[in-house]
Amino acid sequence: MRxxxxxxxxxxxxxxxxxxxxxxxxxxxxxxxxxxxxxxGVDALFVGNMLSGILSHQEALGTLIADWAGLRHIEAVKVxxxxxxxxxxxxxxxxxxxxxxxxxxxxLGVEKMTEMKGADTxxxxxxxxxxxxxxxxxxxxxxxxxxxxxxxxYEYGWKHTDFAPFSINAHANALHNPYARLHEAITEKDYxxxxxxxxxxxxxxxxxxxxxxxxxxxxxxxxxxxxxxKGRPVVxxxxxxxxxxxxxxxxxKDVTLLSAAASxxxxxxxxAGVTPQDIDLFELHDAFSIMTALSLEACGxxxxxxxxxLGLDGHIxxxxxxxICTLGGLKARGHPxxxxxxxxxAEVVQQLRGEAGPTQLDGAxxxxxxxxxxxGATIITHILRVK
Amino acid sequence: MRxxxxxxxxxxxxxxxxxxxxxxxxxxxxxxxxxxxxxxGVDALFVGNMLSGILSHQEALGTLIADWAGLRHIEAVKVxxxxxxxxxxxxxxxxxxxxxxxxxxxxLGVEKMTEMKGADTxxxxxxxxxxxxxxxxxxxxxxxxxxxxxxxxYEYGWKHTDFAPFSINAHANALHNPYARLHEAITEKDYxxxxxxxxxxxxxxxxxxxxxxxxxxxxxxxxxxxxxxKGRPVVxxxxxxxxxxxxxxxxxKDVTLLSAAASxxxxxxxxAGVTPQDIDLFELHDAFSIMTALSLEACGxxxxxxxxxLGLDGHIxxxxxxxICTLGGLKARGHPxxxxxxxxxAEVVQQLRGEAGPTQLDGAxxxxxxxxxxxGATIITHILRVK
Numbered sequence: 001m002r003x004x005x006x007x008x009x010x011x012x013x014x015x016x017x018x019x020x021x022x023x024x025x026x027x028x029x030x031x032x033x034x035x036x037x038x039x040x041g042v043d044a045l046f047v048g049n050m051l052s053g054i055l056s057h058q059e060a061l062g063t064l065i066a067d068w069a070g071l072r073h074i075e076a077v078k079v080x081x082x083x084x085x086x087x088x089x090x091x092x093x094x095x096x097x098x099x100x101x102x103x104x105x106x107x108l109g110v111e112k113m114t115e116m117k118g119a120d121t122x123x124x125x126x127x128x129x130x131x132x133x134x135x136x137x138x139x140x141x142x143x144x145x146x147x148x149x150x151x152x153x154y155e156y157g158w159k160h161t162d163f164a165p166f167s168i169n170a171h172a173n174a175l176h177n178p179y180a181r182l183h184e185a186i187t188e189k190d191y192x193x194x195x196x197x198x199x200x201x202x203x204x205x206x207x208x209x210x211x212x213x214x215x216x217x218x219x220x221x222x223x224x225x226x227x228x229x230k231g232r233p234v235v236x237x238x239x240x241x242x243x244x245x246x247x248x249x250x251x252x253k254d255v256t257l258l259s260a261a262a263s264x265x266x267x268x269x270x271x272a273g274v275t276p277q278d279i280d281l282f283e284l285h286d287a288f289s290i291m292t293a294l295s296l297e298a299c300g301x302x303x304x305x306x307x308x309x310l311g312l313d314g315h316i317x318x319x320x321x322x323x324i325c326t327l328g329g330l331k332a333r334g335h336p337x338x339x340x341x342x343x344x345x346a347e348v349v350q351q352l353r354g355e356a357g358p359t360q361l362d363g364a365x366x367x368x369x370x371x372x373x374x375x376g377a378t379i380i381t382h383i384l385r386v387k
Numbered sequence: 388m389r390x391x392x393x394x395x396x397x398x399x400x401x402x403x404x405x406x407x408x409x410x411x412x413x414x415x416x417x418x419x420x421x422x423x424x425x426x427x428g429v430d431a432l433f434v435g436n437m438l439s440g441i442l443s444h445q446e447a448l449g450t451l452i453a454d455w456a457g458l459r460h461i462e463a464v465k466v467x468x469x470x471x472x473x474x475x476x477x478x479x480x481x482x483x484x485x486x487x488x489x490x491x492x493x494x495l496g497v498e499k500m501t502e503m504k505g506a507d508t509x510x511x512x513x514x515x516x517x518x519x520x521x522x523x524x525x526x527x528x529x530x531x532x533x534x535x536x537x538x539x540x541y542e543y544g545w546k547h548t549d550f551a552p553f554s555i556n557a558h559a560n561a562l563h564n565p566y567a568r569l570h571e572a573i574t575e576k577d578y579x580x581x582x583x584x585x586x587x588x589x590x591x592x593x594x595x596x597x598x599x600x601x602x603x604x605x606x607x608x609x610x611x612x613x614x615x616x617k618g619r620p621v622v623x624x625x626x627x628x629x630x631x632x633x634x635x636x637x638x639x640k641d642v643t644l645l646s647a648a649a650s651x652x653x654x655x656x657x658x659a660g661v662t663p664q665d666i667d668l669f670e671l672h673d674a675f676s677i678m679t680a681l682s683l684e685a686c687g688x689x690x691x692x693x694x695x696x697l698g699l700d701g702h703i704x705x706x707x708x709x710x711i712c713t714l715g716g717l718k719a720r721g722h723p724x725x726x727x728x729x730x731x732x733a734e735v736v737q738q739l740r741g742e743a744g745p746t747q748l749d750g751a752x753x754x755x756x757x758x759x760x761x762x763g764a765t766i767i768t769h770i771l772r773v774k
Contacts, residue, residue, distance in 0.1 A: 016573050023519075053437075072631070077478075080446055131444045
């Protein structure tokens with residue numbers, strides 16, 4: 001497969017955007033990515049989205065958004081892998097451009113979750129769990145994660161408050177990100193006193209949903225050769241992998257091991273020729289704080305059961321050993337589910353370009369993003385690198 | 388992109404399968420394709436499906452079906468392009484294996500439309516139309532096609548009965564296809580007397596929905612070199628293209644021209660190095676008989692407004708100039724929407740292998756399939772050829 005680069009990024013603010021339709025938000029992100037890339041057109045559009053059919057009564061999103069964004073007639077399709085839909089769209093765009101079949105593609109993630117007042121978004125999100133064997137028992141997504149977190153606390157002897165640094169870091173990093181949903185710092189006391197959602201998960205363990213769209217434009221690296229030495233850094237795609245696990249959590253031998261994260265991360269490291277020590281930042285899928293811990297462990301940044309130590313010892317902040325959620329993560333940037341995977345990629349690009357604002361990392365050259373669909377069921381890892 | 392071949396196919400009968408779940412039907416098709424290919428595993432699964440989130444309350448189908456089919460841990464994703472979801476999944480599988488990123492993939496189409504008694508399937512299907520500008524006016528899919536057919540009859544002066552040969556041919560060809568939904572020959576009189584659905588479309592202009600799953604396994608052609616000279620013919624992928632048009636029919640300047648069909652077909656011909664005269668069979672998207680006419684014209688088999696002449700003059704039957712719907716088409720094999728595109732491919736493979744039964748074409752070497760999402764909104768064309 002030929003080498004690829006990300007030429008443009010576009011994001012809309014994650015928010016409750018009752019006044020802006022799905023197609024409007026999606027088109028805004030697409031047009032921003034084109035503008036950022038200095039392009040007027042693109043060969044294909046891959047749309048990552050989970051809920052439009054359920055919440056907006058609209059399928060055929062690929063064609064709809066291509067048309068609405070002024071890209072009528074191009075190849076376009078929608079991709080769904082639950083909350084991993086965004087990165088899934090990127091991975092398909094990568095293989096499409098990488099194959100030589102097309103010369104450019106936009107991977108868009110979009111989710112419109114505040115579409116109809118009174119819509120049961122929790123039930124809609126539960127469609128990412130097993131509809132025959134999990135949801136009939138009343139298991140929501142937060143309940144599934146609560147079961148996993150409870151098991152983790154029991155196995156490894158941590159207290160709930162040991163997870164506080166993950167959420168505190170995410171909120172601090174979102175403060176100056178204009179696209180973030182939440183702009184408020186939190187303290188350990190706030191975390192301890194937060195309202196319980198599904199024990200042991202409280203409100204400050206959980207990421208907020210929202211509306212949002214983010215897009216990235218992919219081109220062959222060789223098309224950018226002439227840019228060397230001028231302008232902003234070229235961000236290349238160094239690794240792209242996907243793996244799955246059982247959809248139902250109860251089918252796993254060990255619920256505190258994200259085997260699909262371990263598998264996709266180790267293959268991404270091999271593709272990029274790097275080890276976890278080489279990663280300058282990691283945009284992980286902190287839908288719930290327990291997922292932060294499990295991702296860090298599965299990807300080799302901590303031993304099994306030891307990830308909370310990274311937070312407690314101050315290694316996850318900008319400037320730390322492995323900065324995570326550098327622009328807020330799912331916890332504070334927000335989690336418009338099918339869009340999240342592309343927000344993560346756009347944020348890694350911002351860091352590698354030196355365009356990340358107050359939480360800019362010094363000299364970041366290699367960044368990783370990992371997007372998760374279901375409770376660890378579909379896991380997609382990308383490694384980006386400055387060329 | 389490297390050259391590819393279809394090594395295995397699998398189909399389930401299109402039917403009202405109340406007793407068989409979505410995952411069971413999907414897995415059956417996947418396992419049949421693996422068995423047909425003589426393989427036990429595959430690198431990735433691309434699932435084409437439109438309605439599982441709406442009718443079955445189940446998303447994350449890629450991961451679910453990979454696990455259920457015994458392929459736990461492989462890369463898997465769902466793809467949606469309305470009724471074109473099946474071919475969209477195939478096209479993504481082609482680019483993925485073609486890129487060299489993976490060495491084999493299954494493209495699966497699956498749809499479970501008889502999931503809940505009383506479910507409003509017509510409303511669910513209308514999600515392939517524009518939810519802001521078409522469906523609020525009460526336009527169902529059959530109504531949209533009726534508007535287009537009425538315009539066509541007015542523009543070109545045909546009578547409704549001039550479309551009868553399309554449906555008669557489809558029903559005749561399905562008689563001995565064990566996977567077809569309908570096994571009953573129809574006459575011109577049956578066609579004329581059929582119950583009206585949305586004038587001028589009557590029941591025998593319209594394809595029946597149903598449950599079904601079909602799968603094809605893709606590998607690099609070079610992996611099959613050693614098979615030359617023995618066993619059944621190798622079926623290579625000679626062309627694969629996709630194009631879009633406006634989602635809303637009213638946004639088109641000319642509603643009787645399928646511009647996305649013309650665009651994707653002409654590029655597929657160029658890829659394969661053929662002309663319409665070289666095509667031995669054409670599995671087209673006859674969801675409604677008007678679509679048969681428009682597809683034949685857009686793809687160069689008839690002049691604008693002249694396609695009914697092909698039927699009236701006996702050119703579309705097996706043995707005719709351009710045989711269509713050789714195993715029943717959508718009209719009689721049935722139209723489990725997201726699965727249809729893969730049924731079409733499996734049928735072309737059957738014809739090219741000489742495994743098509745009583746409607747086997749003599750010496751067929753090049754076959755085309757075209758799958759449509761929405762009312763001509765997303766159109767995907769594949770050309771297969773015996774190597």
